[in-house]
Amino acid sequence: MxxxxxxxxVADDNKVNRLLLARxxxxxxxxxxxxxxxxxxxxxxxxxxxxxxxxxxxMPEMDGFQVMEQLASDKALRDLPVIVTSxxxxxxxxxxxxxLGADDFLHKPVNPVLLKARVESSLEKKRLRDQQKALVERxxxxxxxxxxxQGGFALGGKRVQATVMFCxxxxxxxIVESQGPEETIDLLNTWxxxxxxxxxxxxxxVNQMIGDGLMxxxxxxxxxxxxxxxxxxxxxxxxxMIELLNAERAAEGKAALAIGVGIATGDVFAxxxxxxxxxxxxxxGDTVNLAARLEAHTKQAGRGxxxxxxxxxxxxxxxxxxxxxxxxxxxxxxxxDVFAIATDRPD
Amino acid sequence: MPDTPDTIDRSAFADLQAAAGADFVxxxxxxxxxxxxxxxxxxxxxxxAAAAERFRRAAHSLKTNANTFGASALGAQARExxxxxxxxxxxxxxxxxxxxxxxxxxxKALTHG
Numbered sequence: 336m337x338x339x340x341x342x343x344x345v346a347d348d349n350k351v352n353r354l355l356l357a358r359x360x361x362x363x364x365x366x367x368x369x370x371x372x373x374x375x376x377x378x379x380x381x382x383x384x385x386x387x388x389x390x391x392x393x394m395p396e397m398d399g400f401q402v403m404e405q406l407a408s409d410k411a412l413r414d415l416p417v418i419v420t421s422x423x424x425x426x427x428x429x430x431x432x433x434x435l436g437a438d439d440f441l442h443k444p445v446n447p448v449l450l451k452a453r454v455e456s457s458l459e460k461k462r463l464r465d466q467q468k469a470l471v472e473r474x475x476x477x478x479x480x481x482x483x484x485q486g487g488f489a490l491g492g493k494r495v496q497a498t499v500m501f502c503x504x505x506x507x508x509x510i511v512e513s514q515g516p517e518e519t520i521d522l523l524n525t526w527x528x529x530x531x532x533x534x535x536x537x538x539x540x541v542n543q544m545i546g547d548g549l550m551x552x553x554x555x556x557x558x559x560x561x562x563x564x565x566x567x568x569x570x571x572x573x574x575x576m577i578e579l580l581n582a583e584r585a586a587e588g589k590a591a592l593a594i595g596v597g598i599a600t601g602d603v604f605a606x607x608x609x610x611x612x613x614x615x616x617x618x619x620g621d622t623v624n625l626a627a628r629l630e631a632h633t634k635q636a637g638r639g640x641x642x643x644x645x646x647x648x649x650x651x652x653x654x655x656x657x658x659x660x661x662x663x664x665x666x667x668x669x670x671x672d673v674f675a676i677a678t679d680r681p682d
Numbered sequence: 683m684p685d686t687p688d689t690i691d692r693s694a695f696a697d698l699q700a701a702a703g704a705d706f707v708x709x710x711x712x713x714x715x716x717x718x719x720x721x722x723x724x725x726x727x728x729x730x731a732a733a734a735e736r737f738r739r740a741a742h743s744l745k746t747n748a749n750t751f752g753a754s755a756l757g758a759q760a761r762e763x764x765x766x767x768x769x770x771x772x773x774x775x776x777x778x779x780x781x782x783x784x785x786x787x788x789x790k791a792l793t794h795g
Contacts, residue, residue, distance in 0.1 A: 351714050351747045358702050358710075393739055422746045424765070444750040447701040 341458050342384070345369040346376035346402065347391035347420070352443060356389060356420065359447050360454065373397030377405055380412055387457055390437075392421040392428065403435040414464055416457040420445055497555045498562035498600040498646060499623050500539065501630035502530060502573065503548030505593040513590070523547065526592070529576040537569035542617055550626075552618050555605040563600045563642075563649035567676060570596045570640045571654070574678050593639070597629030600645040625671065628664040638675035647674040689788045694752030708793045714747055715789075718782060721747075725763065725775050734768040744778075753785040 343365045347353040350371075357367045368385075370376035374397040380388065388406075392399035399419060406412045419432045422443040429440045438460065439453045504510070504526060511519050527544065534541055534551045538559045543550040551569070554562030573594060581591040601622035629641040636659060647656060655677040661670035699707050721744045728737035745760035759778045763769070 349743050349746065350717050351710060351750060354710055354713060355702060355750060358706055362702070393742065422742065422749075443746045 340364060340366060341386040342366045343387050344376060344379060344385045345389045346373060348372050348394040356445060359450060363451050373399060373402040377402055386461060387454060388415055388417045389420050390417050392419060392423055407436055416461050418453055418457055493606060494602055495555045495605050497603045498553040498566040498598060499603060499618060499626040500551040500566050500596060500598050501627045502594055502596045503630060505595055507547035529580060530573055533572040533576055534569050537565040539566060539569055563646040566598050567650060567654050570598060574639055595630050595633030596640045597626045598646050599625040599629060599643040600649060624666060636675060639678055640676035642674050642676060644672040689755055689784055691752035691754045695792060711789050711793050715786060718744060722779060726772060729769060729772055729775060732768060737768050738764055751789060756781045756785045
């Protein structure tokens with residue numbers, strides 16, 4: 336009975352109905368609060384998290400239909416389960432409630448046994464939905480999950496202006512060979528945790544994890560104020576995190592880690608690719624290729640963070656960098672001006 | 683005591699007591715006694731003002747509450763007013779008032795018994 340102690344809101348303008356419904360639900364083990372009209376109910380829902388709303392239809396100030404319309408257009412409240420309790424007669428009312436997103440419809444006076452069954456079923460559905468949402472978030476990062484929840488899922492993409500980042504652990508093969516597999520998995524998990532933290536902290540989205548590397552996008556699927564600046568700041572934070580991790584590793588007598596980061600800004604084609612059953616949010620285009628090339632170039636350049644000229648221009652001098660000159664990358668028609676971000680400990 | 687099965691459906695009332703607790707039902711009946719006269723007053727005001735929607739809503743509330751306590755006869759009369767449209771005179775409301783008084787007496791007997 337995980338649903339015991341769920342937080343319920345009863346909205347009904349009729350005092351007898353309200354008291355009785357609240358009492359019945361309380362006796363069924365729930366925490367219950369009540370509102371005497373739709374406006375008050377909506378205010379309470381926006382102030383605190385509830386698990387379920389029991390909603391009367393005919394109320395002064397704001398009726399049940401209006402409340403449901405408001406809920407549907409509110410991102411934070413859209414998934415709140417609603418059970419309509421009404422003695423309005425006629426199927427048309429029931430249909431309208433269901434169309435507006437009501438989970439269920441109970442006629443008043445409400446039968447306590449039926450009420451219990453419907454409330455538990457709604458709470459169970461909500462629990463599953465929350466679980467699903469958490470899963471989607473774990474695997475796709477919250478920005479993609481939010482985008483999916485807002486727009487639904489559709490294969491295909493759109494052209495957007497974004498900043499792309501590639502990052503990997505330098506000399507990872509050597510590290511793997513010097514330690515056991517458990518330790519390697521452990522190290523990767525720590526590394527991914529630190530990198531995710533820095534990237535999502537700057538509103539980036541990690542959309543690929545490849546062995547000891549990852550790809551992140553800033554500016555898609557959700558807009559970011561300044562994607563180039565956000566990406567570079569995330570890279571600097573990632574570098575700091577690695578230094579902290581290295582201090583710990585040094586204390587344990589372990590070799591230091593180093594990362595290489597490549598950042599490029601421009602048009603990307605972003606969207607969901609795959610099949611209807613299994614798809615991933617990704618970005619393709621020249622900008623993506625360039626970021627990958629820049630990341631690979633960090634080894635040759637002997638610098639931790641490399642950016643392209645478009646990113647450099649967008650920074651407008653707010654982050655210190657050095658020009659490394661033009662580099663001709665494989666697959667690129669013209670040479671690209673490359674810049675290295677100055678870190679406290681240039682390597 | 684005007685306690686006929688028509689006035690209060692005893693089994694519905696017993697179900698309510700079982701589900702919500704007898705003590706709570708005493709309080710709830712008290713709340714109904716406080717609220718219902720306002721609904722009847724609203725019926726009269728709405729009829730006088732020819733406000734059909736207000737009239738229907740008031741009758742609707744009264745119907746729901748009456749049925750909550752198993753006051754079937756009162757509930758049926760309120761339903762007739764709810765679905766019957768705005769009446770030309772107050773006779774239906776007077777009849778409802780009489781039925782309400784009967785229901786009050788019966789509910790008092792049941793809760794103080």
